[in-house]
Amino acid sequence: MERTFIMIKPDGVQRGLVGEVISRFERKGFTLVGMKLMAVSRELAEKHYGVHKDKPFFAGLVEFIISSPVVAMVWEGDSVVASGRTLIGATNPISSAPGTIRGDFGITIGRNLIHGSDAIETAQQEIKLWFQEDELTSWEPSNKGWLYE
Numbered sequence: 397m398e399r400t401f402i403m404i405k406p407d408g409v410q411r412g413l414v415g416e417v418i419s420r421f422e423r424k425g426f427t428l429v430g431m432k433l434m435a436v437s438r439e440l441a442e443k444h445y446g447v448h449k450d451k452p453f454f455a456g457l458v459e460f461i462i463s464s465p466v467v468a469m470v471w472e473g474d475s476v477v478a479s480g481r482t483l484i485g486a487t488n489p490i491s492s493a494p495g496t497i498r499g500d501f502g503i504t505i506g507r508n509l510i511h512g513s514d515a516i517e518t519a520q521q522e523i524k525l526w527f528q529e530d531e532l533t534s535w536e537p538s539n540k541g542w543l544y545e
């Protein structure tokens with residue numbers, strides 16, 4: 397089963413949208429296999445966004461992510477990486493489609509509420525970066541037969 401790394405950013409936590417985000421992934425049918433609320437260290441934030449280290453927004457992005465707690469999660473399911481990105485919506489919330497998390501709740505790119513891995517390989521790297529093996533729990537949802545043929 398495919399897994400993806402999803403993080404509710406400080407704005408999502410502060411605005412009381414943790415339940416809303418979890419609910420959207422649950423309703424879709426994905427399975428939660430790991431979750432923790434945490435204060436992110438500068439080191440972890442810089443590693444997580446390492447691919448953007450030369451971008452002008454990098455410093456502000458790191459300051460934002462470490463400014464207040466985030467909720468880190470791992471979700472599992474068929475094609476969950478791409479589908480998670482679809483649920484989240486385009487990077488800039490002002491042009492994210494209505495019905496997506498960013499489209500429904502955000503306005504500006506620097507406060508876009510949520511992170512989701514952008515590819516299967518990235519997901520594997522990010523899950524390893526954010527979670528210890530024993531923090532993830534494999535389990536079989538009892539409604540699996542009603543979600544998958």
Ligand code: DAT
Nearest residue numbers: 448453457486487505506508510511512514
């Ligand atoms: P995504 O989060 O959709 O994968 P990304 O990987 O391109 O987007 O960028 C990571 C985060 O950096 C993004 O969620 C918000 C911030 N960011 C991206 N482009 C930005 C910009 N032009 N100005 C300010 N923040 C930006």
Ligand code: MG
Nearest residue numbers: 511512513514
């Ligand atoms: Mg990205």
